[in-house]
Amino acid sequence: MDPKWETIDNIVKQWLYGTLSQQVLQSIIKIDANATEVWASIQPLFHENKDSKTIELDDELQNIVIGDSTIMEYCTRIKTITDILANIGVLVPERNMVIYAIYNLSQKYAHIATIIQHKKLVPNFLEMRSMLTLEERSMQKEQSHLVHASHSNNASTPSVLNAEHQNRNQNSHGNLFGNRFSSCGMVRPHAVDVMVVVGICSGMVEVEKGHRCTYQQN
Template sequence: MDAWTCLHDLFQDNEHSRAVTLEHEFSSTHMRDFPNVSAYCQRLKILADQLKNVGTPVSNSRLVLQLVAGLTDAYSGVGMLIRRSKPLPPFYQARSMLTLEEADFAKKVANEIDSAMFSSASDDATSYPDTKPQNHGDGNKHNTKNKNRNNNGHKVKYDGSFERHKARLVGDGAGQQVGIDCGDTFSPVVKPVTIRSMLSLSLSKAWPIH
């Protein structure tokens, strides 16, 4: 009888220790640690079920409130909507609201990327008209000069100042002479619209930015 009592007490101690560990993990679960809403919600539900198995059930209200508390700033709007609902919605309904919000974020990011690509294509088409390249016999191909280019091939305004510091040159590089075939040009590798699109995508996915 004493042996069974010892085993029972040992089992109770292990169960209590497990409950404490699960409680801590449940309370410290945040969306920023997961790739998407579904993975975040699934982890919370698994922890709630495990707490129930060790004799510490989690009510729907507490589960929903913990779900809202762990959201990232991008979901603060829908989180406030859920928190102000009276009564609080069931867990599955709150999860559906977050999933729809995530889908809206993805759609907005896709539209921004499409707009940025269209804007970039339009800008390139305006800056560099469709002209056939001419071969100057030195192995290099240059765009045909238009009436707004100076002697060095740079685009200029009517007052003679540079229109923009940008150039297009395709050649072998071996037979070029600075000042004749090419000049010093500076062009950014990434456009601001691309940076904004990537930041929006990172925000919607709650990705860390370094």
């Protein structure tokens, strides 16, 4: 065999072997077989499984669900399945790819899915993917704003609680003077000028500036 041709033949064989699973490779490998003979051994295996593989892939395509995948991951899975089907001679119309993708989206994409379904001209697969990706980014941005707002509210809670605590302390200090009058059997005055209490007697309070305020005994 011509050395150049032998080199090319070996390259093709290595490529064919690289596309096979270990189980299939062990069933067809032969010593000193050329690329043509290797291909002749492989071809019947794939033709025998063509119908069952088509049914399996078509079922997977029709029942595919987005789950926790991103739109890009979801659409890539659909495209991969249709490419495998095309490789075994089964072409999936692009319109069908769009329909499969829309009908198996989760509920949060219901709005954009309805818009796509009611378009006068059904978008192609790439256009549909772009529309879904924009919707996904919009929802992610809205979710991010909600999380930020929630964190802001949680951060303000300690300040509110501290203010309420200070108000309670002020109220308790404000009532202290009045409670002392009640414990002495006195009734609080209706109005008192701003003054400093110097001493408390049995029924009289002496106050700075010479003013006196008499408290009625109970």
